[in-house]
Amino acid sequence: MNPSTNVLICGAGIAGIATAYHLAVSHGIKDIVLVDERAPLSLTSDKSTECYRNWWPGPGDAMVSLMNRSIDIIEELAEESGNIFHLNRRGYLYLTADPEKIPAFEKAAGEPSALGAGPLRVYRSQADASDYTPAPSEGYKNLPTGADLILDSNLIRQYFPYLSENVVAALHARRAGWFSAQQLGMYMLDQARAYGVKLVNARVTGVNVAQGSVQSVQLSDGSTISTPTFVNAAGPFVKEVGEMLGVDIPIFTELHLKVSYRDPLGVVPREAPLLIWTDTQTLPWSEEERQFLAEEKDTRWLLSEMPEGAHTRPEGGADSDIMLLLWEYKHQVGRTLEVHPTSSKPVVPPPLDDMYPEIALRGMAALLPRFEEYFERMPQPMLDGGYYTKTKENRLLACPLPVKGAFLIGALSGYGLMSACGAAELLAAHITESDLPTYAPVFSLERYQDPEYLELLEDWSDEGQL
């Protein structure tokens, strides 16, 4: 007879681990097996910028509600663990140097606020300054929610003296910051194991389905485990694992890179929030460099207008000098297919782009001019990356599948660390047939059967993703 288990979860990334945690610790389910062919958290979940925010656009309030719930859980875990994973609440600081964008900036800022992310406070002059509470470097308690929109240049410089003098508006989203994803994940995994969850190192190679129900799961070590409940938490491989059940999971994957540098000159202040440039830009090159780049077809694009979205933050405690830089310029300048393949078949390890470190570093000079000090002598870059697994409208899936006993937690895109606790709580409610939160339908596959939702999808423009 095959060994058996109550629940078998395929994937020990943050999604699978958070699901095991909720089932074992919150619902007291016994006999759960978490199967991964790699070390826990090592495929995508350790490649992230580890940031979180409740500041999400619509349509509807589902994203804000799910993120608020997820951050509630993260804060509860921080509280009970003595903040073992260094949760902070420094915020996200969105910046523009374009005065003409201010009305649109102000309008866009109103949306998450109206959807439940907290109040929007606007500062138009020095006289309003006393109301602004700067974010501390550490800690997450008793701090404002919502966002502060600072439209006075002197105030921006007073609070963020290191930013470019060109910045005319700064939006500081406040229920936001970062944490150690590895430590949060390992904390949940340790808790789950203490409640009996077993971790098995193997590849899931097949799922046996009979009469429309999950029966058992085959592993690469040749074993078959009988189970009535199978959770597909395979990250960028959810589509392949879905095929084992005969179910098409409507996702695609998109490669995203990240570079870290040591910052001996202290260009990114240790106390800074996540800094995000929302303007397009042309990269700063010397005249000589421009002439050189213009000569070749392959490099000419580096002289064209580059997209918005360059972002950076300091990494580590006060004694660290690491900074993280991210900028997905390629998807927008038409070079996606060459270096950043968008497909449903991710490659491990992913192909890296040798030009990324220098381009990202030059792009950051738009918001932090002192980056120029590194142009002549670039520090040694550490480049890595992973896949955003996305649905077309960039909303995750945490729901039953159309095979009895099969469930999915996937398409966590570029927001999987911040959303996993909420998404896994939702999935655990589905599995245990507990009461579902109001946002459950928005994160289910059935949404694609809803004519109203399909209509919304037709002119869905802002996916809210960095």
Ligand SMILES: Cc1cc2nc3c(=O)[nH]c(=O)nc-3n(C[C@H](O)[C@H](O)[C@H](O)COP(=O)(O)OP(=O)(O)OC[C@H]3O[C@@H](n4cnc5c(N)ncnc54)[C@H](O)[C@@H]3O)c2cc1C
């Ligand atoms: C550059 C970058 C920056 C990011 N920044 C942020 C951020 O700031 N904040 C944020 O919240 N999110 C961020 N993300 C997104 C976040 O990292 C992901 O959404 C999240 O890690 C996805 O977790 P997962 O558990 O779904 O997938 P994974 O971590 O990939 O886990 C899936 C697991 O399934 C296993 N698996 C797959 N197939 C099988 C099989 N057949 N058998 C056994 N095991 C299998 C894999 O080995 C893997 O361990 C970022 C991502 C990237 C790439």
